[in-house]
Amino acid sequence: MTTLSHTVADAVTVTRRNLIKIRRVPDLLVFTTLQPIMFVLLFAYVFGGAIGEQDTGIDYKEFLIAGIFAQTVVFGSTFTGYSLAEDLQKGFVDRFRTLPMSPAAVLLGRTASDVVNNAISLVVMGLSGLVVGWRIRSNPLDAVLGFLLLLVFAYAVSWIMALVGLLVRTPEVVNNAAFIVIFPLTFIANTFVSPETLPGPLRTFAYWNPVSSVTQAARELFGNTNPQFPPPEVWPLQHPVVYSLLWALAVLLVFVPLSVRQYQRTTSR
Amino acid sequence: MSDAVQAEGLAKAYGSGDDAVRALDGLDLRVAEGTVVGLLGPNGAGKTTTIKVLTTLLRPDSGSARVLGTDVLADPARVRGTIGVSGQYAAVDEYLTGFENLDMVGRLYHLGARAARERSRELLDQFDLTDAADRQVKGYSGGMRRRLDLAGALVARPPVLFLDEPTTGLDPRSRLGMWKVIDDLVREGTTLLLTTQYLEEADQLADRVAVIDHGRVIAEGTADELKEQVGGERVEVVVEDAGSLGAAREALAGLGRGEAVVDERARRVTIPVSGGASVLVEAVRRLDAEGVGVSDLGLRRPTLDDVFLTLTGRAAEEPDEPDGPDAGRTEAQGVAR
Structure with missing residues (x-):
């Protein structure tokens, strides 16, 4: 067998292991399904009264969904770092590293199964969105592309989290650290409000924040925009799909090699 | 007889400057093919670090190591194909069944799906885990986890085996069970390097014992020779x-x-x-x-403490585990507290 087919086979084996765990660990299932439902309901009914069509151009529930999607899949990516830190702590990475398997396979398998995690979250959120009044107003193909773009972006973020998990080594710390970074990252954006309402520096940050461009891209692909309310005149939000993909590509180019290198050096203490 | 494992001048320090901890400080070690060497020492002596270097997990600062003639630093991938490793903490996945754990390892050794399945069942049988094979590991006892972890190290029938404190934390009964399993293995001709805090364990399992302290081997010989040195x-x-x-x-x-x-x-x-x-x-x-x-x-009977007292003039540092293999009056005592 060639190195490449070994890598693929090993990654499939590791992915399978991770997927079995999704079914068997109840906490995990709660995390991937209940939490997104809670977010949809909370934002739709808590913010939905205060922010309306006059602010966003469309019904707030339609405006909101793409933002919650983006926020949830970015948060979902922290699970990559959490799980790797846990495997490291429990000596599982040590076991993998003494096997004659591909050095990239554990990370490929981890990030792949986290795409499945995120896809489950998206389906659950999409359904709860439909219940509260969200509608796809484009066509099925664009809608599918919207979901794919969210997953691709989250996949890239997963590789950042992989490196964080391998460096930080303690699952709880990974979670807390990620929370401190991701919470502002997903709020200082166009996810829940129009970025024009933000004060100066935050507004600039929101314009160039890739979470904004992913959200904008998803909104456009789902048809949840109003031509009367065009996005701000900045390149990332005028070309949200391209900008988001460029970000994802850049992140992967940097963090895949860094994470694989770190994996090959790391061992439990 | 040639050496299956060979380490020369291994050094490894954690941290830097004055705070640096020398985990390994010029460690030399040889394990002849088909024999068992026990690496005996207290916590922090460098046992686990030695195993990590020899099993390709950790690069030493200096020194060299070979497993079956292959340079561990130059060609770690090849070494991984010839070794089996079972660590101090059972690295088994709680949420997988015993079978799934072994089957996964078999696939990662590239045995092929069918061979991995068959080998897993065979090992579960051999390690008395057949009844628990399709239950999740989270319900296993400590002894069962260790046996499963050891089975994982044996999936590909590696000619060289590394076991890091295989019985630490086990109750006396499980410990005896583990000894029997290991004893049977070695009978089949596997080369084994194991670490332990218990002289009695080294005595039971190893052909030769290397006593390690502060990252270097301070005495080496058969268990009888060592005990002779400390007064028997x-x-x-x-x-x-x-x-x-x-x-x-x-x-x-x-x-x-x-x-x-x-x-x-x-x-x-x-x-x-x-x-x-x-x-x-x-x-x-x-x-x-x-x-x-x-x-x-x-x-x-002499304990690790006695060995240490004799060899270094001071007591071995207190281990984490409160209970040694203390199986009664006429058995050896556990590490003295």
Whole structure:
């Protein structure tokens, strides 16, 4: 067998292991399904009264969904770092590293199964969105592309989290650290409000924040925009799909090699 | 016989400057093919670091290591194909079944799906885990987890095996079970390097023992040779009345291989002996004949602490595990506390 087919086979084996765990660990299932439902309901009914069509151009529930999607899949990516830190702590990475398997396979398998995690979250959120009044107003193909773009972006973020998990080594710390970074990252954006309402520096940050461009891209692909309310005149939000993909590509180019290198050096203490 | 494992001048420091901790400090080690070497030492002596270097997990700062002739640093991938490793903490996935754990390892060794399945069932059988095979590991006892972890190391029938403290944390019964499993393995000709904190364990399992302290080997030989160095077995008698210490000493004189030593404060007489339990019986007879009242009497075997005291002049650092393989009066004591 060639190195490449070994890598693929090993990654499939590791992915399978991770997927079995999704079914068997109840906490995990709660995390991937209940939490997104809670977010949809909370934002739709808590913010939905205060922010309306006059602010966003469309019904707030339609405006909101793409933002919650983006926020949830970015948060979902922290699970990559959490799980790797846990495997490291429990000596599982040590076991993998003494096997004659591909050095990239554990990370490929981890990030792949986290795409499945995120896809489950998206389906659950999409359904709860439909219940509260969200509608796809484009066509099925664009809608599918919207979901794919969210997953691709989250996949890239997963590789950042992989490196964080391998460096930080303690699952709880990974979670807390990620929370401190991701919470502002997903709020200082166009996810829940129009970025024009933000004060100066935050507004600039929101314009160039890739979470904004992913959200904008998803909104456009789902048809949840109003031509009367065009996005701000900045390149990332005028070309949200391209900008988001460029970000994802850049992140992967940097963090895949860094994470694989770190994996090959790391061992439990 | 050629060496299956060979390490020369291994050094590894954690941290830097004055705070640096030298985990390994010029460690040399050889394990001849088909033999078992026990790496004996207290916590922090460098046992786990040695295993990590030899199993490709950790690069040493200097020194060299070979496994079956392959340079561990230059060609780690090839080394991984020839070794099996079982760590100090059972690296098994709680949420997978015993079978799924082994099957996964088999696939990652590239045995092929069918061979991995068959080998997993075979190992579960061999390790007495058949009944639990399709249950999630989270319901397993500590001993079962260790056996499963060891089975994981054996999936690809590796010619060289590394076991890091295979029985630490196990209760005495599981420990005995583990010893039997390991003993059977070695009988089949596997080369094994194992680490332990217990002299008795090294004695049971290893052909040769290397005592390690502060990252270097400070003594090496068969278990008998080491025990010889530290004085071997001894009979200890604690008398009821300090006045009869002299009588007890007289009674025991000539029983052993050396001078009896009296500890007045502890009302104890200690004499080095050889011959095991029969000597103990003779000691009882003699004490009884002299009418010495005895409050405690036992046959003691040297412990890691004794080895350390003799070799380094200080006690071994206290281990994490509160219980040694302390299986009764005439068994060796656990690491003294």
